[in-house]
Amino acid sequence: SQKIEQNSEALNIQEGKTATLTCNYTNYSPAYLQWYRQDPGRGPVFLLLIRENEKEKRKERLKVTFDTTLKQSLFHITASQPADSATYLCALSTGGGNKLTFGTGTQLKVEL
């Protein structure tokens, strides 16, 4: 069955450092990989999407890489700030209106 793994342990980093979150998947050939941010008690908010034929995508301080051979995506936040503290979810889909499959998320804490 399809499986998406994100590090279940919280990631604590110091303000100004780069946070790197990992998303691994098995038994899946996604056309799209997406990253969402979720704050406590709130719904997930879309951040970035990367297509299967793209290696890297950037948006302001965010960078996503996608390695379909390793079946892995890395999500980077550079110059991290306490306001970046949240849970980050990766989600995969095959496109064409098919369902999104979500990972369980990784909690990021950025400390002063």
Place this chain on the structure above:
Amino acid sequence: DADVTQTPRNRITKTGKRIMLECSQTKGHDRMYWYRQDPGLGLRLIYYSFDVKDINKGEISDGYSVSRQAQAKFSLSLESAIPNQTALYFCATRGKAESTDTQYFGPGTRLTVL
């Protein structure tokens, strides 16, 4: 105003009661989804609808039913609530023209079944 709204935001009920959670959207999207979120399990799809006449079961539909009253409204019902249905429930939408499957979520409903 929020594009996707959910009511109620919090609900406490008792075992055996019938509960309805409502979702409305102003994004003009035709596709709507209901998820539940539990600690350590992530988001799991309950039901989804591609339009008013197209309702589909997700991976955990047992114990739930849905109604798509209009393009903008999608309700989730628990016919006879049980404690293991205690969870955060999210509604989401997606536009038909959106080829990348990106979804837009409501703020969630926290449901507690005693």
